[in-house]
Amino acid sequence: MAEIKYFEAGDFDTVVIGAGHAGSEAALAAARLGAKTLLLVTNLNAIAQMPCNPNIGGTGKGHLVREIDALGGEMAKVIDETFIQSRMLNTSKGPAVHSLRVQADKRRYHEVMKRVLENEENLYLVEDEAVRILRDGNKITGVLTRDGAKYNTKTVVLCTGTYLRSRIFMGEVNFSSGPSGFGPANHLSKSLEEDFGLELLRLKTGTPARVLRKSIDFSTMKPQYGDEKVVPFSFSNIAKDMNKDQELCYLTYTTKECHDIIRDNIDRSALSLGDIEGRGPRYCPSIEDKVMRFSDRDSHQVFIEPEGLTTDEMYIQGVSSSLPVEVQQQFYKKIIGLENCRILRPAYAIEYDAIDATLLTRSLEHMDYKGMFFAGQINGSSGYEEAASQGIVAGINAALKVKGEDPFILDRSEAYIGVLIDDLVTKGTREPYRMMTSRAEYRLTLRQDNADLRLTQKGRDLGLVDDERYEGFIYRKEGIEREIERIKKVKVTPTAENNEILKKIGSTDLTNTSSVYELIKRPELDYKKLAVFDPERPEVRDDIIRNVEIEIKYEGYIKKQEIQIRQFKKLENKILDKDIEYNEIEGLRNEAKEKLSDIRPESIGQASRITGVSPADINVLLIYLEHKRRQNEAS
Numbered sequence: 001m002a003e004i005k006y007f008e009a010g011d012f013d014t015v016v017i018g019a020g021h022a023g024s025e026a027a028l029a030a031a032r033l034g035a036k037t038l039l040l041v042t043n044l045n046a047i048a049q050m051p052c053n054p055n056i057g058g059t060g061k062g063h064l065v066r067e068i069d070a071l072g073g074e075m076a077k078v079i080d081e082t083f084i085q086s087r088m089l090n091t092s093k094g095p096a097v098h099s100l101r102v103q104a105d106k107r108r109y110h111e112v113m114k115r116v117l118e119n120e121e122n123l124y125l126v127e128d129e130a131v132r133i134l135r136d137g138n139k140i141t142g143v144l145t146r147d148g149a150k151y152n153t154k155t156v157v158l159c160t161g162t163y164l165r166s167r168i169f170m171g172e173v174n175f176s177s178g179p180s181g182f183g184p185a186n187h188l189s190k191s192l193e194e195d196f197g198l199e200l201l202r203l204k205t206g207t208p209a210r211v212l213r214k215s216i217d218f219s220t221m222k223p224q225y226g227d228e229k230v231v232p233f234s235f236s237n238i239a240k241d242m243n244k245d246q247e248l249c250y251l252t253y254t255t256k257e258c259h260d261i262i263r264d265n266i267d268r269s270a271l272s273l274g275d276i277e278g279r280g281p282r283y284c285p286s287i288e289d290k291v292m293r294f295s296d297r298d299s300h301q302v303f304i305e306p307e308g309l310t311t312d313e314m315y316i317q318g319v320s321s322s323l324p325v326e327v328q329q330q331f332y333k334k335i336i337g338l339e340n341c342r343i344l345r346p347a348y349a350i351e352y353d354a355i356d357a358t359l360l361t362r363s364l365e366h367m368d369y370k371g372m373f374f375a376g377q378i379n380g381s382s383g384y385e386e387a388a389s390q391g392i393v394a395g396i397n398a399a400l401k402v403k404g405e406d407p408f409i410l411d412r413s414e415a416y417i418g419v420l421i422d423d424l425v426t427k428g429t430r431e432p433y434r435m436m437t438s439r440a441e442y443r444l445t446l447r448q449d450n451a452d453l454r455l456t457q458k459g460r461d462l463g464l465v466d467d468e469r470y471e472g473f474i475y476r477k478e479g480i481e482r483e484i485e486r487i488k489k490v491k492v493t494p495t496a497e498n499n500e501i502l503k504k505i506g507s508t509d510l511t512n513t514s515s516v517y518e519l520i521k522r523p524e525l526d527y528k529k530l531a532v533f534d535p536e537r538p539e540v541r542d543d544i545i546r547n548v549e550i551e552i553k554y555e556g557y558i559k560k561q562e563i564q565i566r567q568f569k570k571l572e573n574k575i576l577d578k579d580i581e582y583n584e585i586e587g588l589r590n591e592a593k594e595k596l597s598d599i600r601p602e603s604i605g606q607a608s609r610i611t612g613v614s615p616a617d618i619n620v621l622l623i624y625l626e627h628k629r630r631q632n633e634a635s
């Protein structure tokens with residue numbers, strides 16, 4: 001084969017490799033912050049693809065989407081335009097876990113995001129595969145591609161997802177391929193190993209079959225309806241503009257016969273055959289994992305979800321598998337309502353290369369290679385939302401790097417994005433990491449309804465939030481503050497008439513003069529019920545009312561959490577130098593010396609979250625820091 005002569009294809013500030021959910025947000029953020037950005041993708045049709053579940057959001061993930069939007073990202077706006085069903089989950093629980101989850105028209109989502117990328121100023125979209133990254137010492141200088149191009153760049157953002165040396169598994173059958181029939185990216189891994197000395201991990205995930213709609217008997221299933229009142233994901237949209245006809249999803253169940261077929265053939269799953277070495281996502285187990293792990297159960301829930309308005313492919317949620325197609329054709333027919341199902345695309349598992357994210361700082365830059373950023377599934381996360389969250393942060397930081405400005409970091413008390421990145425770079429992961437509300441210790445403060453109040457000013461200061469979004473934010477922020485102040489002054493006196501009204505609306509008598517503000521704190525009362533005591537009330541938008549109510553009802557808990565956050569920040573602000581020789585610090589245990597030297601935490605706070613670093617080790621470090629401080633003062 002002839003040797004490739006690479007041609008000079010142009011100079012860029014940032015090259016983003018991959019246009020999945022991470023790459024799309026990274027490229028848009030970098031370009032919008034003024035960086036001349038090249039976005040490389042193996043196939044333009046692979047842009048913002050959803051190779052698995054046709055939905056965005058859900059517990060913890062909905063919070064991420066809102067935060068991306070609050071910072072000036074794109075995912076929320078695209079899904080508001082392309083959703084086909086919308087539901088607010090966990091409404092019977094506290095606001096900290098309320099989570100929006102919407103069904104997407106996958107093809108439309110891809111098209112709308114592709115259009116946004118095609119028309120973004122400063123962004124150059126090219127269909128090509130990155131095969132090598134160039135560096136000069138520890139500085140990134142360029143990218144070589146399959147088509148023979150050499151791009152010069154100051155920074156690179158790797159967002160290669162599930163494509164690096166990816167392999168598909170269906171029982172005894174396995175072959176080199178990307179997801180959804182797209183080609184794999186088989187060259188870049190070698191460059192990461194040989195040019196950068198990176199040890200790559202093998203991870204895996206799986207997806208269920210797609211079945212033809214008309215081959216399903218829905219009469220045996222429970223329809224799942226969307227919410228009547230649709231809440232938008234993006235703060236740039238308002239509820240009244242969101243109403244449209246919504247598609248149905250359906251709830252059904254596997255059967256004992258289905259489980260028996262799986263058990264009888266378990267030795268033919270790619271995992272049992274030992275062909276797959278990668279670890280899969282604990283919270284998205286395959287059907288064979290569920291059948292073997294919960295052997296006492298004769299049925300598992302299955303959700304049938306439409307993939308879009310212009311296709312009759314139905315997604316069989318909860319039944320991903322790496323069993324042979326022959327076996328799939330048997331056990332899918334044993335799911336209630338799928339007795340005559342026609343499989344359009346079989347289920348499969350996919351294995352791919354990823355990096356150990358503990359090699360990264362919280363800006364998602366590699367610790368040793370300046371200008372090299374990583375985002376998305378390549379960092380060991382799983383999910384469109386987790387990928388997009390890392391993408392926007394990596395894109396922002398690539399642009400700031402080019403400008404020579406300090407990195408943009410979100411900590412665990414500011415955003416779910418901060419929790420996600422801190423968990424990945426401080427603890428690393430050996431299986432695909434999925435976001436959940438239980439991972440966020442400050443979740444009462446990090447609610448999805450206040451993401452803009454927490455982050456939009458930061459996005460504005462960066463230059464990522466445009467005027468229209470910013471005006472919308474100020475309208476909400478001031479609206480919430482103004483209404484809270486106003487209802488503090490709306491007094492309710494303990495008259496017989498008022499107490500009669502209180503009884504009528506399900507509450508108890510007043511003994512002293514109170515206010516609408518105070519009364520909202522009563523669990524049985526809310527802003528709307530108290531309108532009777534507030535005749536001068538102005539017209540207030542539902543989303544503002546929601547924030548007003550939550551701020552008031554949870555005031556005590558929120559205040560308590562603010563104290564905890566102040567404690568947390570104290571340790572986060574105790575900075576640790578990157579070059580500390582931990583092996584020389586007396587009193588540190590060997591395990592701690594090893595872990596601290598590997599992960600090189602940026603603060604005492606981060607050090608305290610490293611597995612294997614004990615509170616005693618942290619005390620030793622605090623004494624060491626104090627000693628250093630005094631030495632510096634003395635010198």
Ligand SMILES: Cc1cc2nc3c(=O)[nH]c(=O)nc-3n(C[C@H](O)[C@H](O)[C@H](O)COP(=O)(O)OP(=O)(O)OC[C@H]3O[C@@H](n4cnc5c(N)ncnc54)[C@H](O)[C@@H]3O)c2cc1C
Pocket residue numbers: 017018019020021022023040041042043046047048049050051052053128129130131159160161162163164179180185188205206207284348349350375376377378381382383384387388434
């Ligand atoms: C089979 C399957 C099942 C999944 N199941 C789940 C699940 O159950 N739950 C869940 O939360 N998530 C699941 N996911 C994960 C989810 O799809 C990903 O988390 C998400 O798509 C990751 O986004 P990303 O941007 O990191 O990468 P991707 O969306 O994978 O995008 C990567 C992009 O990089 C491009 N690319 C790769 N290498 C190169 C190169 N060298 N040069 C140029 N372009 C390149 C590709 O063309 C693509 O555009 C699944 C994914 C797959 C494939």
